[in-house]
Amino acid sequence: MAQICPPGSILVADWHRSKDSKEYFNKILHKKRRRKFGLLESPMMPPHLAVDTVHYKIFICGKSGVGKTSLAARLAGMNVPNMHYETKGIETTMVYWPVKLREGGKVLFFCLQLWDCGENALRRFDHFLPSCQEQVDAVLLLFSFTDKTSFDDLSNQITRWTGTSLVKVVVGTKFDLFMHCDVTETDVRTFEETRSLPVLHMGGEDIDGLGDVAPLLNCLAENLWHQDCVAAASGTRRSQQETEALI
16 A cells, blocks of 8 residues: 655645745635635636646545535535535535645645545445546545544445555544544554554634645645656656667
8 A cells, every 4th residue: 555645745834824825825715715616617827826737536435424525615615514414426526725846846736626425326326436436546535533433444445445556545524523532542543553544633613714624635735746756757667668678
């Protein structure tokens, strides 16, 4: 299983808090709230700040009720549903997130297309899961801190994606409901040591519109970019080998 990059190893950590990031983040904010982007929309940058945009497809999976739809809404800066409802089909959410590379200082816009599908819908319609898996770049494996069975199900979720080079990120939701937690910190530490996968926590109030989602979005961006760099290097090596063989 591919190792998760340490935070800040490729991207400038907490760049959203620095002054030089404001002009970029202002393009995804409106009156200190996140802008909503449709499938054909994107942040508009002035010519002197033109940046490249990289696109990725992210599949959110987990047991029913762990908060897949709420997480997608939170990452996009949308209103989080107050009540749980089963997602009846496939829902997609667009998230734009600017980052700055440590090496060279280049700024990129990450366009993350989040795919969410209800568990019952996946069981009922055979074509839903292949559609979600098609050309997917990363998978968010969710569990709820208030539901031990969802945590125990992580092993099954990870097994489904064994043998793939996808970026895999584990997210524990409802961490703020500590009075009702069924998953202990010991459980989480044991999982991290066994699986070599860090567990990111989501829950609590949104402080500044960015700070609560920055760790997860930066983690995704960092590992997706690393995955592309590794793939590009492998492709270069293969091309060189093919050229040498022809010569």
